[in-house]
């Protein structure tokens with residue numbers, strides 16, 4: 001397998017494949033991204049010049065606007081017998097590939113519906129795709145062998161392949177991914193002018209609604225502009241709901257409140273329609289939260305205590321309390337290790353609520 005573009009998605013796919021013993025060759029025009037992916041165990045660097053022979057499949061994990069040119073270049077080099085991409089929009093890269101004269105029989109456009117708000121190989125996870133849908137949009141003349149190779153890729157990564165027409169895919173993701181992204185950004189953008197009192201009162205709700213607003217704007221402007229009309233349709237409908245809700249709230253009458261309640265009820269109904277993930281569950285970690293004083297060496301001592309307790313820390317987040325000399329350290333660990341870690345930290349004097 002060859003992965004072109006060792007960012008978040010390319011490296012996550014490579015890690016998932018390596019987990020199944022697949023030989024993976026990596027390439028990226030950014031040498032630092034490539035070196036990091038190799039360092040993380042995602043594969044080995046694709047040698048310059050002639051490869052030993054074509055790979056079974058080349059995965060083009062580059063931004064949407066780079067898919068067609070990358071495909072053309074890869075096909076000219078004879079990198080693989082089949083090709084796919086992972087871009088978040090499908091009709092435009094397919095049209096560009098046709099226009100450039102790419103071989104569309106060996107190419108099956110793809111899109112895993114899994115990601116993160118962080119970019120680059122350091123954010124990659126081999127379990128990113130477990131149980132997630134993976135859209136496949138083969139062009140009419142796609143070779144059955146190529147379709148089979150890309151289907152096998154999705155399945156090996158633990159995802160559920162879903163075959164869908166490219167234009168239909170783009171309309172669907174405008175609703176379930178692209179418009180929600182803009183709405184999240186719009187809510188988060190209100191916070192740029194927020195004062196310390198408001199930010200200090202921020203709870204989980206605003207964090208949930210704005211998580212994806214932390215994503216790379218360069219990637220997202222490429223996605224949104226490549227799917228502009230379907231995204232605009234959804235945003236206009238959302239904007240109408242918001243404008244009506246605002247004017248009803250200004251009205252302040254009981255009747256108006258009932259109408260706002262109607263929007264909330266439709267929200268409940270829409271949310272309930274989102275299917276649960278299929279297939280295997282993503283690896284679930286337990287979170288041990290520690291209240292930490294803001295002083296040098298504190299993190300090192302906590303990590304050392306975890307090591308002494310024999311507990312592997314899988315992930316770390318620090319939530320700062322603005323204006324307060326403490327923070328909340330969230331340690332993600334295997335569920336069966338959570339109690340051991342909590343007990344060790346409490347015994348050493350840290351506050352571990354719960």
Ligand SMILES: NC(=O)c1ccc[n+]([C@@H]2O[C@H](COP(=O)([O-])OP(=O)(O)OC[C@H]3O[C@@H](n4cnc5c(N)ncnc54)[C@H](O)[C@@H]3O)[C@@H](O)[C@H]2O)c1
Pocket residue numbers: 004005006007008009010027028029030033061062063064066070086087088089111112113114115116117118119120121219223
């Ligand atoms: N981020 C997500 O949540 C997500 C989820 C699903 C699909 N996608 C799609 O996956 C693709 C990659 O997104 P990402 O989040 O991994 O971005 P990323 O920025 O983490 O990685 C992109 C990588 O591609 C490299 N690159 C760019 N142009 C290249 C070229 N011409 N040749 C070789 N390498 C090149 C960059 O150097 C970078 O390392 C995009 O098409 C995106 O739409 C993203």
Ligand SMILES: O=C(O)C(=O)C[C@]1(C(=O)O)C=C[C@@H](O)C=C1
Pocket residue numbers: 087088112113114115116117118176177178212
């Ligand atoms: O969960 C996230 O952070 C994502 O941005 C993932 C998400 C999505 O909207 O579900 C975003 C864009 C991709 O094309 C696929 C998946």
